[in-house]
Amino acid sequence: MAKVSDRIVRLAVFAVFIVGAIVFLSQSSSPAGKYTRQSTTGASSSSSSSSSAQSVLDKDLAPSSLQSNSKLPFDIPDYLDPNYKRENATFISLARNEDLWELVDAIRSVEDRFNSKYKYDWVFLNDQPFNEEFKTVMTSLISGNVKYGVIPKKHWSLPPWIDEKKAAQTRERMKNIIYGDSVSYRHMCRFESGFFFQHELMQDYKYYWRVEPSTKLHCDVNFDVFKFMREENKDYAFTISIHEFEITIETLWETTKEFIQQNPQYLDKNNFMDFISNDGGETYNLCHFWTNFEVANMDLWRSEAYQKYFEYLDQAGGFFYERWGDAPVHSIAAALFIPKERVHYFEEIGYYHGPYNNCPIDDEIRIKNKCMCKPKDDFTWQDYSCTRRYYDVLGLQKPLGWEQHTG
């Protein structure tokens, strides 16, 4: 007993030390470094590594306020700071109970590479109630609060104005293309396009990061992605962009043009039209952001412009009479309704969703973030990707040697 109370006293003293120290320290952190502070830990954790990589590891590109931490007996990463202020953000995954084991590795990957440090919440949505096994396993793996929600029937069913026969004929006609014959896939696309951000569990949040089964993060994410979004005024961020199968969205662009003609006020004057169209808006070039990875500000989807746009698309029926995906829908909206500078490409977030990889071709980035991917597998600069166009339209400088990763 004496020993125990003795320990508690020591711990109490320790607590005072830490709090005082953290407060002390927090006053001296420069805003610029905030969401890259953790990168110093990444470097120092390998400080005993062989010189070959060390030279690179020591280079920390970010002006981090914890740089000088290497002078400390050990690094105190920002996420251990009890005063660390998380953003108003959550992860979100749409899943069925049977997806549990397919999803576990993807969740663990995000936890290992990012969220075990920052401990953001995670929202799971399902058209059926989640079972105990799903909830117990996921809750054990996730560092933040975990919330499980059921999707309202009206957000996962054919709306009254849709002709069931015609929808069935579409599925028959499209049965030879991927998910062409699937009703639930179409409900998913419609839900991800127009409803997920309306779910009651999502009302508490502004930013989200979408995670799907069978995906993987290749590299450590050594900064607070959500803080970056807010501080850099980004509303939509992606890792992989790609061309859509035209057959799934035959009338999407015509419908979009009608909407814009009727509502020109929603078109942002500094929009990203040139990313999605090669002829100033006449036709759609099929470029879209791959939404299986998506970090965005829900204000974009909750805006009057997008609400009206989705309603217009939903009335047109293309989610069921064709197979409109949430990826082209989100991408077109992000390209038309917000300034193009608010769309961000996360070059340094190594990401995999079969069969494509976002793998930083810059050796320094890969080594600093402990990437597990082969640059030769990177999809970014290949012809079927649209990210080269993203760089061109925004007039950004491409990473050194990108030409060797085309074709």
Add this chain to the structure above:
Amino acid sequence: MAKVSDRIVRLAVFAVFIVGAIVFLSQSSSPAGKYTRQSTTGASSSSSSSSSAQSVLDKDLAPSSLQSNSKLPFDIPDYLDPNYKRENATFISLARNEDLWELVDAIRSVEDRFNSKYKYDWVFLNDQPFNEEFKTVMTSLISGNVKYGVIPKKHWSLPPWIDEKKAAQTRERMKNIIYGDSVSYRHMCRFESGFFFQHELMQDYKYYWRVEPSTKLHCDVNFDVFKFMREENKDYAFTISIHEFEITIETLWETTKEFIQQNPQYLDKNNFMDFISNDGGETYNLCHFWTNFEVANMDLWRSEAYQKYFEYLDQAGGFFYERWGDAPVHSIAAALFIPKERVHYFEEIGYYHGPYNNCPIDDEIRIKNKCMCKPKDDFTWQDYSCTRRYYDVLGLQKPLGWEQHTG
């Protein structure tokens, strides 16, 4: 400039705080808790999780000295303690340059689940020099010192007393069984049996943890495995045990019996013979520890008993005239030359090497350690495993419900 020096002063003060605090704290840690202290962090990191799993997560089976840390503004895990004393231990992986990408995920898994916390060294051995790509990638992924060594020719070639023709005939004869026709596989088995612990890079160490490509850890390892080995007097530890293909070791047991008859003094009086033989040593029951995962004390292999034993086997030629594996060789030696209590099974270290899994069937263990495996995939209690026998011979109590995982 003024701001910078100001920050350095603050950091210096912070450093003093921390060091003082750690010294203070370290005096109050109980040995019993040492290698399980980290488990409290595991629990507290999920402290915001839903009640369902929380009830389990909060239960910490180990009497940990940092239990009371939950009273702190945040946990200080033992591995962040600058005074934390690592064991004299290293990871070791035998690899070829072309194994790089197959090995990366296995290495990252060990780093994520264990070594990013404890930062033990890693030794890579190869019969050819490692190339720059291999070294740069591995060094960037591993938290501890990384060392790359070349295997001396005499440890990776036919010894002079081996008849090359006869060895070639063996490979022809065995070409239909796995690795039956491979020379390099035989060099590997011989090297892992008799030479790896003699390599100059291994001379600095006492304990090792062997890691192979295409393996995975399913669960967080929330304690210092090497400290456990030393403090609990364990010399050999495994996660999966299994029966050997008899055709690969037809004369191994006869040869072993000859050796024991000639050197009875090496047989430990409290040996584990009953694990490897069902008839008191007359015949070998083919049970062995799967050495693709192996944590052991090299004093065992460096002992006179094992040195003489290996020499005897090597002279007999079975590594080349049959296809003796390092697994049965290590297992037989561990069973005969040390007290059986020094052989340990890591129930809580979830592990995968195709096609078998060690997945804790105890829900509490899986949840507390964030396991990513399905208990129904556990191999431990199936008939082809030998771990049930391990429990029986040592008179250990099997986990609740093991009967549902047999067959």
